Amino acid sequence: MKGIRQLAEQLNISIGTVSRALNGKPDVNEETRRRVLAAAEELGYVANQSGRSLRQGETKVIGLMIESSKETVENADNFFLGVTSGLQSVFARHKLDLLMLPCPSDEDPHEYLKRMVARRIVDAMIISDTQRVDRRIDFLSRAKIPFVALGRSLSASNFPWIDLDFEGVADHAVERLITLGHRRIAITAPSSEANLGYLFIDSYRRALERHDIPFDPSLVIRVRSSEQGGYQAAHELLLLEERPTAVILIYELMAIGLYRRLTESGVMPGRDLAVIGFRDAPRARFLQPSLSCFRISLYDLGVALGRMLLATMPAYRDFYPGGERNIIWPLELMPGESDAFRVGVMG
Amino acid sequence: MKGIRQLAEQLNISIGTVSRALNGKPDVNEETRRRVLAAAEELGYVANQSGRSLRQGETKVIGLMIESSKETVENADNFFLGVTSGLQSVFARHKLDLLMLPCPSDEDPHEYLKRMVARRIVDAMIISDTQRVDRRIDFLSRAKIPFVALGRSLSASNFPWIDLDFEGVADHAVERLITLGHRRIAITAPSSEANLGYLFIDSYRRALERHDIPFDPSLVIRVRSSEQGGYQAAHELLLLEERPTAVILIYELMAIGLYRRLTESGVMPGRDLAVIGFRDAPRARFLQPSLSCFRISLYDLGVALGRMLLATMPAYRDFYPGGERNIIWPLELMPGESDAFRVGVMG
DNA sequence: CATACAGTCGTAAACGTTTACGGAGTGCGT
DNA sequence: ACGCACTCCGTAAACGTTTACGACTGTATG
Structure with missing residues (x-):
């Protein structure tokens, strides 16, 4: 309980040897090591991290x-x-x-x-x-x-970094929607300074322009990435004079709020408005209609x-x-x- | 960078005094303390936690x-x-x-x-x-x-513990549903050994018996507390020969899967089956129909x-x-x- | 003037480890 | 007998703090 010293005392061994035995150092008799490990196990000894960190300068x-x-x-x-x-x-x-x-x-x-x-x-x-x-x-x-x-x-x-392929997603989503006949495609982005929003929108814009569809800033909806944000996004979409036929969500669960708001106005997702989501979640499959979604x-x-x-x-x-x-x-x-x-x- | 020693050296003070100054001990001249704090700020010095923990036996x-x-x-x-x-x-x-x-x-x-x-x-x-x-x-x-x-x-x-009022929730939910005319009320519980499941079901059973409604084990649905679990729960509910008219969910987001499965079979939540959820979440409000929910x-x-x-x-x-x-x-x-x-x- | 006391600071020990170093013992070859 | 290599282990220093203790001032008190 009191540390490696107690353990050593009980075994009649020096603390140095105990430490070496526990840490698998080579210069210790196998028989001794066995005894040390057994005693440590029995007493529930685990090295104090502070002491160890202090000595070796790392915390693991x-x-x-x-x-x-x-x-x-x-x-x-x-x-x-x-x-x-x-x-x-x-x-x-x-x-x-x-x-x-x-x-x-x-x-x-x-x-x-x-x-x-x-x-x-x-x-x-x-x-x-x-x-x-x-x-x-x-x-x-x-x-x-x-x-x-x-x-x-x-x-x-x-x-060193790893980042989600926002560009690929935006690109893929736009391509898919255009193939399905859409020309007026909205997209959501976070209101924060998070970098992902910029990448997402940039790629969306490039994909559109590749198909000679002009970028319309009013189709970029900046809301929070939550159910509530989805609700709000739908609300703003419905206010647009020329209503888009599709929307790309940056976060999957926004769909819950979005669906809700749309239905309140008699707009049916998956029939009157196409929806594509993003980020993880088999959970998207349980929505009604089930959400097309990019999965991680x-x-x-x-x-x-x-x-x-x-x-x-x-x-x-x-x-x-x-x-x-x-x-x-x-x-x-x-x-x-x-x-x-x-x-x-x-x- | 190298620790309190460098700081002391730079100030021509002993490390003991530096430590006392930084930790707000009384026996240090206010002028000295000021200098120490300033130097620490400038050098970005922060005490090494390992050394400190080792000495005082606590980690904060x-x-x-x-x-x-x-x-x-x-x-x-x-x-x-x-x-x-x-x-x-x-x-x-x-x-x-x-x-x-x-x-x-x-x-x-x-x-x-x-x-x-x-x-x-x-x-x-x-x-x-x-x-x-x-x-x-x-x-x-x-x-x-x-x-x-x-x-x-x-x-x-x-x-010492704090626990959510599962009993109150189950009780309240049952009472409410009975008042609304329900007699056959299903409930979900986790399949794990988590304690909350037992409390939840026990209270549910007691509330029923208080109204002379016999406890029917087949109405206790053990599934995972997730969308998928909700889907599964609905599936099992639909298989019962005498279908319940209400269900109490132990976890709110199960409603997503539940709604989904019900609609697939033409059963409309909120009209053909009453649903009450549990645990946090304004998010429940964005479901369609919005979920009656006990909030934390x-x-x-x-x-x-x-x-x-x-x-x-x-x-x-x-x-x-x-x-x-x-x-x-x-x-x-x-x-x-x-x-x-x-x-x-x-x- | 001796003493006490408050204010300030330096000294050194202690916390529990790991590890470089060296010593004791053994076996082996010369 | 001697040297050498090898195995195993004990000793002690070091890591960066905090803090009990005592030393040193200066000032008030008797």
């Missing part, structure tokens, strides 16, 4: 920073937990633990990060919700703290994130050679009923 | 253990993040940090907890998803680690949890006197359209 802990902003809380889904499983499956192999660091909503994420890093609670970080310019990235780069970002950013020139494999994403992070850490680099430093994570379209109709056949 | 970190079981991931909503905000608002006052400890799905929660506690990563714990008998509770009690459980348990006799104030719940936890910790006890050791957390009914009809008028 990886931090996953998440923001509990209002928006994140509102649209919170299984996203982080899903990614977490994948991450842990990688970290477990190296006896690394994953801790989630929730940044309080009233604290600046950058300050929070600095605090956590300075306190040496973690060896490395995974940050998410990257902003267009994100000081955290500059800070981590300069401080030489290993990290991976979930999301691109304009900050710093060359840092969260577990695999977590694995990729974990590997990329370890590849940047000297101690583990050798285990993950030749990995890429940046990945655009592909999404897979799961066709549903929400956009399964053709429009404008009369030309 | 509270752990919130969450399980990333398949079920939790599936029905993950804003629950933990919502609670987190409330917790942090309390902890911030004492300069405590909250870390989330996600137990890997392939590790025994009890072992995981033991590991984390033994490593001294946290000073205190908040555990959730308590099982009917939960070894974690015995362990924490015996090891004298301060903790609060989110959820009752049969383990140990007297430990997650933030307030977090605050209560935080206070109860600190009240058990000697260092903070004095700030939170006279608090209760157990709380049954009330829920508020938000009436919707999903059960707004009367049945069996013909008697």
Whole structure:
């Protein structure tokens, strides 16, 4: 209970030997090691992390920073937990633990990060919700703290990140809708400074222009990515004088609110308005009509994130050679009923 | 960068004084303190947590253990993040940090907890998803680690917990439905060993019997608490020879799947079948028909949890006197359209 | 003038580990 | 007998803090 010293005393061995035995060092008799391990097991001894960290300058802990902003809380889904499983499956192999660091909503994420890093609670970080310019990235780069970002950013020139393929999704969605005869296609984007919104809209615009459809800013609806935001989005769509025939949602669960608002006005999703969603979720399939949705494999994403992070850490680099430093994570379209109709056949 | 020693050197002061200055100890000249604080700010010095923890035997970190079981991931909503905000608002006052400890799905929660506690990563714990008998509770009690459980348990006799008022909800829901004329009322429960399921069903049964309605086990549907589970639940309901006229859901988002499956068979929720949900979420309001739902104030719940936890910790006890050791957390009914009809008028 | 006391600061020990170093013992070849 | 290599283990320093203790002023008190 009192530490390695007690353990050593009980065994009549020096603490040095006990430590070596527990840590699998070679210069210890196998018989002694057996005894040490047995005693440790019996007494429930586990090394005090503070002492260990202090000595070796590392904590064996990886931090996953998440923001509990209002928006994140509102649209919170299984996203982080899903990614977490994948991450842990990688970290477990190296006896690394994953801790989630929730940044309080009233604290600046950058300050929070600095605090956590300075306190040496973690060896490395995974940050998410990257902003267009994100000081955290500059800070981590300069401080030489290993990290991976979930999301691109304009900050710093060359840092490891994985990002969802927003461009591919917007592109694919637009192409699909145009093929189905749509010409007037709306799209939703977050109202925040999150980088993903910009990428999403840019790609949407390029896809349209490729088909000689002029970009109409009034078709870009900036709302929160939640049920409530979906409701609001539908509301704004209905106010447009020339109503679009399709809408691309940046977050799947917005469909719930969207459906609701549409039905209130007698507009039927999947017949009067095509809807395509985005981000994870077999859950989209349970909507009525079921949502056409681009799906993410969260577990695999977590694995990729974990590997990329370890590849940047000297101690583990050798285990993950030749990995890429940046990945655009592909999404897979799961066709549903929400956009399964053709429009404008009369030309 | 190198620690308190550098800081002291630069200021030509001993490290002891620097430490005292930074920690607000009284026996240091105000002028010196000013200089120290300024230098610390400039150099971005923050005390190394390992050194500090080692010395004082505490980490200033509270752990919130969450399980990333398949079920939790599936029905993950804003629950933990919502609670987190409330917790942090309390902890911030004492300069405590909250870390989330996600137990890997392939590790025994009890072992995981033991590991984390033994490593001294946290000073205190908040555990959730308590099982009917939960070894974690015995362990924490015996090891004298301060903790609060989110959820009752049969383990140990007297430990601090807050639990949602499942009994009140089941009771209230049954009463309401009976008033509306229902006699055949189904209910869903999780298939796991989680304690909440038992409480939920027990209370449901008692409420029924109070009205001389016999308890029919076939009306208890054990499915996962997710959209998919809702779909499955509806499926099973439809298979019953004598179909119930109402159903009580243990988790709100199940309604999505439930609605879906019902509509597939031409049964209209809110007209042919009354539905009442449970747990948080204004989101229930965006369903169609909107879900009658018992709502939780997650933030307030977090605050209560935080206070109860600190009240058990000697260092903070004095700030939170006279608090209760157990709380049954009330829920508020938000009436919707999903059960707004009367049945069996013909008697 | 001796003493007490408050205010300020430096010294050094302690927290629980890990690990470089060296020593004791053994076996083996010369 | 001697040297050498090898195995195993003990010793002690180091990691970065906090804090009990005492030292040193200056001032008030007897």
